[in-house]
Amino acid sequence: MVRLENVSKYYADFLAVDGVTLEIREGETVALIGSSGSGKTTILKCINALITRSSGEISVFDKPLDEWDPVELRRKMGYVIQDVGLFPHYTIEKNISLIPELLGWEHSDIQTRVDILLERIHIPGSMKKRYPSALSGGQKQRVGLARALAADPPIILMDEPFGALDPIIRADMQREFLALEGLQGKSIVLVTHDMNEAAILADRICLLDKGVIQQTGTLKELLFKPANEFVQRFLDPQRDSLEMRAVRIKDIMPFIPQELRSRILITEASVADVPSELIPEIRKYYFINRDSILVNFRTDEI
Numbered sequence: 001m002v003r004l005e006n007v008s009k010y011y012a013d014f015l016a017v018d019g020v021t022l023e024i025r026e027g028e029t030v031a032l033i034g035s036s037g038s039g040k041t042t043i044l045k046c047i048n049a050l051i052t053r054s055s056g057e058i059s060v061f062d063k064p065l066d067e068w069d070p071v072e073l074r075r076k077m078g079y080v081i082q083d084v085g086l087f088p089h090y091t092i093e094k095n096i097s098l099i100p101e102l103l104g105w106e107h108s109d110i111q112t113r114v115d116i117l118l119e120r121i122h123i124p125g126s127m128k129k130r131y132p133s134a135l136s137g138g139q140k141q142r143v144g145l146a147r148a149l150a151a152d153p154p155i156i157l158m159d160e161p162f163g164a165l166d167p168i169i170r171a172d173m174q175r176e177f178l179a180l181e182g183l184q185g186k187s188i189v190l191v192t193h194d195m196n197e198a199a200i201l202a203d204r205i206c207l208l209d210k211g212v213i214q215q216t217g218t219l220k221e222l223l224f225k226p227a228n229e230f231v232q233r234f235l236d237p238q239r240d241s242l243e244m245r246a247v248r249i250k251d252i253m254p255f256i257p258q259e260l261r262s263r264i265l266i267t268e269a270s271v272a273d274v275p276s277e278l279i280p281e282i283r284k285y286y287f288i289n290r291d292s293i294l295v296n297f298r299t300d301e302i
């Protein structure tokens, strides 16, 4: 869907992205993660041609980026950025309509689309004539997402989409994001600083340091088969909570007593997603048996 082959980017003589090779497959969410300045935003901007790479190849739907008509490329990619980037002098409705207008949609089709999207992001239709300054941070974020989804692009690029939100709204938005009709089936590249966010939202995680990919893989792979010491150290501060996210209830079922087992209904869920009243008990059995539980993850089964 989107393929980067040995992509590098220099700003003057500073190498910000160094030989990145990465594929984002149809329908998957890939998180680009790494410390500040590791090149995440630069990679995203290279993908949507906001900046030009210095070397390497990028293709979208198997067509080299340079062969795409810029308007057609925008049609394929929605872009969501941290400070939302809503135009303050345009109403909510107008902000969401921008790309469909650019693409020459009929006025009535645009109106219908705006109403559908507002409903999906749980913003009352009565608010569509408001300006962004009259919205909360979480609402602005949702309108930013609606704008990116307006022309139903198959690819969504998101740069720290929840970065400006306080932790509680952030957690709410992450949950909404996972459930949002309209995002299902899309290929998503998500830039984040937050390993937990990557763990919750992404199918695969691409960890960068100083412009170089250190490892691309599932959360399990990064946790239990780190490619190098950098990966290991990057995950260490949150290792317990990340393990809870990677390990599923069914993985620990044999290690918990029958009485507790009968209270757990969804065995496909990760340990982190069990009902809050069960978490302390499950954690207890998880930590007592941790080595036995994790043995499978350290083998080739991942």
Ligand SMILES: Nc1ncnc2c1ncn2[C@@H]1O[C@H](COP(=O)(O)OP(=O)(O)OP(=O)(O)O)[C@@H](O)[C@H]1O
Pocket: 011, 012, 014, 016, 034, 035, 036, 037, 038, 039, 040, 041, 042, 043, 193
């Ligand atoms: N226009 C520019 N001119 C010069 N250097 C730049 C420019 N844009 C980014 N850089 C540098 O390139 C490096 C990578 O920047 P980039 O914004 O891609 O990193 P990032 O991982 O997204 O960082 P952050 O998490 O802080 O947003 C940084 O050292 C940054 O200072």
